[in-house]
Amino acid sequence: MLPEAVAENPTAGAVYQQLPEAIVDAKSGFGELTLGIAQNQIVDVCRVLKNSVGFERLSAVTAVDWWPREPRFEVVYLLHSIRENARLRLNVRLGEDEDEDEEIDSICSVWRGANWYEREVFDLFGIRFRNHPNLERIMMPGDWEGHPLRKDYPVHGHKYSYQDE
Amino acid sequence: MRTHERDAAVIEGKAHVASLDAEHELTIEEPSGLKPPVEQPGTGRRMTLNMGPQHPSTHGVLRVVLELDGETILKARPEIGYLHTGIEKQCEGRKYQQVIPLTDRVDYLANLSNNLCYSLAVERLLSLEIPPMAQWMRVMLAELTRISSHLIWLGTHALDIGAMSVYFYCFREREEILKVFEMFSGQRMMTSYIRIGGLALEPPRGWHKAVTALINRLTRGVDEYQNLLATNPIWVNRTKGVGMMPLNMMIDLGVTGPLLRAAGLKIDARKDCPHSSYELFDFDVPTRTGNDVYARFEVRMEEMRQSVRIVKQTLDGMPSGPFQADAAHVVLPDREKMKTQMESLIYHFKIVTEGFRVPAGSVYQVVESPRGELGYYVVSDGTANPHRVFMRTPSFGNLQALGAMLEGVLIADSIAIMGSLDFVLGDVDR
Numbered sequence: 001m002l003p004e005a006v007a008e009n010p011t012a013g014a015v016y017q018q019l020p021e022a023i024v025d026a027k028s029g030f031g032e033l034t035l036g037i038a039q040n041q042i043v044d045v046c047r048v049l050k051n052s053v054g055f056e057r058l059s060a061v062t063a064v065d066w067w068p069r070e071p072r073f074e075v076v077y078l079l080h081s082i083r084e085n086a087r088l089r090l091n092v093r094l095g096e097d098e099d100e101d102e103e104i105d106s107i108c109s110v111w112r113g114a115n116w117y118e119r120e121v122f123d124l125f126g127i128r129f130r131n132h133p134n135l136e137r138i139m140m141p142g143d144w145e146g147h148p149l150r151k152d153y154p155v156h157g158h159k160y161s162y163q164d165e
Numbered sequence: 166m167r168t169h170e171r172d173a174a175v176i177e178g179k180a181h182v183a184s185l186d187a188e189h190e191l192t193i194e195e196p197s198g199l200k201p202p203v204e205q206p207g208t209g210r211r212m213t214l215n216m217g218p219q220h221p222s223t224h225g226v227l228r229v230v231l232e233l234d235g236e237t238i239l240k241a242r243p244e245i246g247y248l249h250t251g252i253e254k255q256c257e258g259r260k261y262q263q264v265i266p267l268t269d270r271v272d273y274l275a276n277l278s279n280n281l282c283y284s285l286a287v288e289r290l291l292s293l294e295i296p297p298m299a300q301w302m303r304v305m306l307a308e309l310t311r312i313s314s315h316l317i318w319l320g321t322h323a324l325d326i327g328a329m330s331v332y333f334y335c336f337r338e339r340e341e342i343l344k345v346f347e348m349f350s351g352q353r354m355m356t357s358y359i360r361i362g363g364l365a366l367e368p369p370r371g372w373h374k375a376v377t378a379l380i381n382r383l384t385r386g387v388d389e390y391q392n393l394l395a396t397n398p399i400w401v402n403r404t405k406g407v408g409m410m411p412l413n414m415m416i417d418l419g420v421t422g423p424l425l426r427a428a429g430l431k432i433d434a435r436k437d438c439p440h441s442s443y444e445l446f447d448f449d450v451p452t453r454t455g456n457d458v459y460a461r462f463e464v465r466m467e468e469m470r471q472s473v474r475i476v477k478q479t480l481d482g483m484p485s486g487p488f489q490a491d492a493a494h495v496v497l498p499d500r501e502k503m504k505t506q507m508e509s510l511i512y513h514f515k516i517v518t519e520g521f522r523v524p525a526g527s528v529y530q531v532v533e534s535p536r537g538e539l540g541y542y543v544v545s546d547g548t549a550n551p552h553r554v555f556m557r558t559p560s561f562g563n564l565q566a567l568g569a570m571l572e573g574v575l576i577a578d579s580i581a582i583m584g585s586l587d588f589v590l591g592d593v594d595r
């Protein structure tokens with residue numbers, strides 16, 4: 001059941017046809033299409049988009065922290081089709097089910113370029129990617145504690161407290 | 166005795182040189198368990214070498230861990246993060262207009278491209294309409310930024326490979342561009358000149374004359390540098406056929422910009438998703454099919470010529486009119502009005518103290534930076550502070566391909582390949 005606003009969009013239609021359970025939400029704003037994807041279907045959706053819809057490029061993977069709102073994390077995939085000159089955004093809300101908290105399948109098997117982006121999200125948000133070839137910190141030092149882009153992480157870090165503030 | 170042990174023994178005087186003859190070597194038995202497991206091509210001796218983080222040809226603080234066999238790179242692993250300054254985190258604690266100076270510092274060689282991309286993203290969230298004069302001025306400055314960034318790339322790239330004089334010429338011309346930036350904004354590098362809603366200041370008196378003189382100079386200059394290098398046999402030998410990578414692999418790894426164009430793909434955000442009235446300008450997207458360091462050199466040289474062409478068009482047809490949008494709640498009022506009119510004073514006070522609220526929503530804005538696809542993903546929750554600013558920087562994506570590109574090449578070629586990627590570490594680490 002695609003929302004009316006995107007029902008006629010060929011991209012959304014193609015995904016819906018092949019994986020009817022995957023799209024949980026869809027909206028279109030500022031001329032950009034955003035599809036909400038179920039957490040456990042992201043790899044299949046990416047594979048369909050790359051192989052049969054023509055989104056051959058992954059621009060980036062990032063995340064948004066909505067703390068203290070629940071569900072807290074949203075992983076965002078920015079896709080680009082060079083042939084069609086189209087862009088698409090996939091949103092995955094993490095932790096809708098209690099047992100799947102803060103963990104999602106890696107899409108490195110679809111695009112190798114996802115490697116560093118997923119490492120960055122892991123480093124700065126603490127979201128784990130299953131089946132990632134090398135899930136290590138990339139920006140922060142290896143022994144760093146905490147994940148700086150989380151909203152409950154202070155700008156100056158946990159280790160220091162400034163009395164004057 | 167294996168070769169390297171024998172060499173060491175000879176150096177230390179423990180073995181006679183006579184024992185080096187081939188006949189003798191054949192009779193030497195390796196003690197069991199000490200045999201090298203696999204016979205590698207080359208010397209068979211593996212060495213791990215740290216290139217960087219402080220190394221002149223890594224153009225900043227990039228560390229590449231090289232696994233070498235003689236002079237051949239078997240594996241290369243780029244390590245980044247040495248320049249991570251948490252700009253994305255800092256953005257979240259600031260008002261929308263206060264983020265502009267941070268964007269300057271992301272890609273510090275293409276400041277105005279970053280100003281432009283962020284401003285466009287927020288303007289889309291605010292549904293602001295930018296007057297034509299400001300749009301054209303943005304195009305002109307973005308193209309001058311591209312030329313100045315490419316000049317730095319050319320100078321340092323050539324210097325790495327050994328052509329020293331080009332470096333001085335490039336920096337000489339770049340200084341002239343920076344003087345124009347200073348004339349506009351008062352700053353040579355961290356300009357913050359493109360703001361949400363238009364430009365920071367009215368274009369200065371005499372800008373037209375200054376830019377015309379600059380463009381005349383650059384038109385000659387670009388040809389001169391291309392001749393200097395393209396007719397230099399050392400340059401050609403060091404760059405032709407080096408650093409090739411299949412196009413689909415580059416796309417898979419997230420490479421954008423001149424690297425894809427040098428592999429024959431006509432991709433340019435200025436044409437594909439025009440912004441700031443780029444659709445009104447007449448320019449070509451240069452491509453080559455060489456897919457090597459030399460092709461990337463040619464593409465960037467041609468891009469400079471196209472940028473000169475665009476700047477000439479802006480000089481000829483610059484529209485007149487306001488340089489800021491008609492949006493009193495976003496754009497700071499004119500200084501004179503602020504001091505004489507109550508309403509302007511109130512707006513000024515409100516913008517400076519509270520900022521302006523941006524409707525909730527999210528946009529991903531793309532511009533073509535000198536290095537490739539630069540994108541700002543801005544998420545607003547309806548307050549005066551951005552909820553999240555993600556910078557999709559071209560250098561990060563391009564650098565990801567470095568490891569694969571360096572596999573199997575000579576260590577001397579790695580310098581040429583790194584130069585051809587044209588990454589800026591501020592842009593990678595943010």
